[in-house]
Amino acid sequence: MGLGSTPTAVLRDEHRLILEVADALDQLFAVEPGGAALDFDAVDRCITFFRLFADACHHTKEEDLLFPELERAGLPHDSGPIAVMLNEHEQGRVFVRAMADAIETARTGESSSLADLRAAADGFVSLIVAHIAKEDGVLFNMADGMIVGPECRELCAAYDTACSRRFEGQSKEDLERLGAAILG
Numbered sequence: 514m515g516l517g518s519t520p521t522a523v524l525r526d527e528h529r530l531i532l533e534v535a536d537a538l539d540q541l542f543a544v545e546p547g548g549a550a551l552d553f554d555a556v557d558r559c560i561t562f563f564r565l566f567a568d569a570c571h572h573t574k575e576e577d578l579l580f581p582e583l584e585r586a587g588l589p590h591d592s593g594p595i596a597v598m599l600n601e602h603e604q605g606r607v608f609v610r611a612m613a614d615a616i617e618t619a620r621t622g623e624s625s626s627l628a629d630l631r632a633a634a635d636g637f638v639s640l641i642v643a644h645i646a647k648e649d650g651v652l653f654n655m656a657d658g659m660i661v662g663p664e665c666r667e668l669c670a671a672y673d674t675a676c677s678r679r680f681e682g683q684s685k686e687d688l689e690r691l692g693a694a695i696l697g
């Protein structure tokens with residue numbers, strides 16, 4: 514089945530790369546617990562990837578396209594799985610902003626900033642792994658059953674349009690290349 518054949522295939526595909534980069538971020542911190550050999554440039558690339566690919570490109574399609582379609586099909590906005598997912602997206606933004614805020618001073622060797630950076634990275638990785646498991650295992654299965662026929666085709670066309678946007682000047686393909694470069 515192609516990525517345009519179900520209401521969640523494109524999103525599930527993006528989840529795979531997000532999880533791989535989350536694992537790479539986790540490993541960057543695991544290599545040297547003292548932080549002396551932390552690869553700040555690689556961490557910085559992960560921050561950019563999560564901000565632009567995971568949030569601007571991916572979460573935006575969920576929030577602006579998939580979730581409203583699920584609401585039209587009968588799911589509530591302010592309770593249940595959509596409310597939980599929206600709340601977790603916001604928690605993720607807080608963690609990514611905290612990483613961005615801490616990294617420059619952490620680079621200079623400031624130990625409390627390094628601790629903040631590590632805590633935000635740990636928090637983000639734990640959050641996104643659990644979050645994607647819930648979407649892939651629960652909400653997206655519901656969506657696959659609820660959004661069919663013309664609604665499904667329209668949603669997939671809207672994903673294509675959203676994916677062809679630029680995210681701070683970068684295409685989705687640029688960001689996928691960034692993810693691949695992080696994975697080495």
Ligand SMILES: [Fe+2]
Nearest residue numbers: 524528575648
């Ligand atoms: Fe997602």
